[in-house]
């Protein structure tokens with residue numbers, strides 16, 4: 001059985017739940033999936049594919065994710081590797097911030113070119129206060145969980161489909 005590693009970083013489980021959904025799709029296609037936090041991994045050896053998922057903080061993919069890619073870059077270069085980011089402000093903020101978020105996988109992509117990259121809307125615990133809404137350009141009443149499960153599933157299916165090709 002081919003082995004897929006989904007390695008993630010999370011603070012409030014949003015990224016983890018996405019990892020689990022994608023692992024479910026991969027399992028349906030007979031992939032043996034390990035879902036691990038970045039911090040519990042000491043190697044990426046032995047996997048036939050790797051997916052690294054992490055949220056965006058300060059308009060950047062969290063440093064833990066970049067550190068992981070840089071650390072294992074020589075091994076990852078020999079394994080089909082994909083990335084996804086999870087960002088609340090991906091589509092609901094001013095274009096300036098959206099642009100920064102969309103560029104935030106660039107560093108990792110320079111180290112190890114991904115076979116696929118996913119950009120997913122995220123979740124916050126509560127609605128932003130008025131000042132933050134004004135600063136980031138988020139409309140009042142914007143849902144706290146903006147994840148689009150159809151988009152995530154369709155990305156996940158395409159990712160697994162490409163690996164099987």
Ligand SMILES: Cc1cc2nc3c(=O)[nH]c(=O)nc-3n(C[C@H](O)[C@H](O)[C@H](O)COP(=O)(O)O)c2cc1C
Pocket residue numbers: 009010011012013014015016055056057058059060086087088089090101121122123124
């Ligand atoms: C400290 C902190 C900083 C954040 N900064 C950003 C940001 O700059 N841009 C953004 O789109 N979302 C930001 N977020 C929101 C997260 O990207 C979003 O909530 C994501 O879904 C969290 O994923 P997680 O539950 O896996 O940690 C931030 C969240 C936290 C906790």
